[in-house]
Amino acid sequence: MSSTHIFKVEMTCEGCSGAVERVLNRLKGQGVENVAISLPDQKVTVTGTLSADQLLEVIKKTGKKTLYEGVQ
Template sequence: MSSVHIFNVEMTCEGCSGAVERVLNRLKGQGVEDFNVSLPEQKVTVTATLSSDQLLEVISKTGKKTMYIGKQ
C-alpha cells in the first residue's frame, strides 16, 4: 500500500531540485509512484510503497540536507 511522504530538502537552485528529481525518477515503478518537488517551499512530496527511511536515504544521496516531515 502506498503512502504520501513529505520531506524538507535544502534546495537553493534548479540544479538542486533537478538532482532530487533524477534520483526519484530512477525509482519510478520500483516503489515510487509519483512525486512533486517544490523549490520555493524546499519541499518534496513522494507517493510510494517504500518506507520513509528508504526514501530519506535515496534523497540524501543528492548531498542535500534532507529531513522527514511526515505523512500526508
C-alpha cells in the first residue's frame, strides 16, 4: 500500500533540489511512485511503498540535512 511521506530538506538552490530529485527518481518503479519538491518551503513529498526510514537514507545520500515530518 502506498503512503505519502513529507521530509524537510535543507535545499538552497535548484542544484540542491535537483540532486534530491535525481536520487529519488532512480527508485521510480522500485517503491517510489511520485516525488514533489518545493524549494521555497524546503519540503520533499514522496508517494510510494518504501518506508520513511528507507526514503530518509536515500535523501541523506545527497549530503543535505533531512528531517522526517510525517505522513500526509
